[in-house]
Amino acid sequence: MKAAVYMEKRDPPKLEIVDLPYPEPGVGEVTVKLKYVGVNPIDYWIAGGRYPLESPNRIVGSEGYGVVDSVGKGVDEVSVGDAVSIYPWLYCGSCKYCVRGLENLCVRGGIIGGIWDGCYAEYVKLPVNNVVKVDSSGREEYLAVAGVSALTAYHAVELAEVSKRESVLVYGASGNVGMFILQYSKIRGATVYGISRWGWITSYGADYRLSLDDLERYISEYGVEFDVIFNPVGGNLFGESLKYLSKRGRLVTFGGLKSMSSEIDIASLYRRELRILGSTGGSYLEFKRVVQDLAEEKVFPRIWKIFSLEAATYALRSLFDPERSGKILIKI
């Protein structure tokens, strides 16, 4: 099979197309013939060396959709020909987190496309517990973005307990995850403000679009404060966003795109009873819910570009193209 692999970790990453043996499924495993694969910053960080990971696996790609091509012994949950979406966290099912339904925190877990060969390939072999059967009448491109983009957003909105009549501010609102945070916050009845240069975010759940430069002025002019702020940008912008929260407000992070450290005003944190929440991935149950939402188009991605597998290097590098305006996919 054809696969795009990195030979060494370097920034910007470089992937090479190689021919590898067909990944035969073992006991309890399935092999999926991929159709669409989502491109995410984590793929870039792994192949680029920023993600601290020692693994012999060289195929990145945590997000994908395809059809079951072969099944190993003991698999009766899915059959050859079933359309499936991929849950990207390997998990043991028996540690103290897994038994609470927190597979994303499994002590023996890890991410597909990191410690396990991922989806930038014609086929991927997976534990059967990492695929969810989907209604094949859904749009294939949409079903490919469940595992990272939509799931990360759904879980973060759940953790923050966004509720009716609350106001929500989303940094990076046109990003892979941001566009789904807008939609899931809207579904929960919040008033949603998105920071982005792109006008289309108002068709994806944002009631108001703000630019980073206007934010301070807008807030003081209209006296707005936010119950929940989602900020994956990191750096100084993270700590600064505390001051825009209402009392008991929640600041949520699921990454640090610009920088992983930030200064925090501790006085404001305790005097106003603010909370800072970290969020990573999402549970298996949440994933099933997200897949259903995408199949029914209750939520959906804005797709910017679709690349071939041969152009995987360009797909990865396009993540940081300043003109990027939506999700990048690879069509296998």
Ligand SMILES: [Zn+2]
């Ligand atoms: Zn576990």
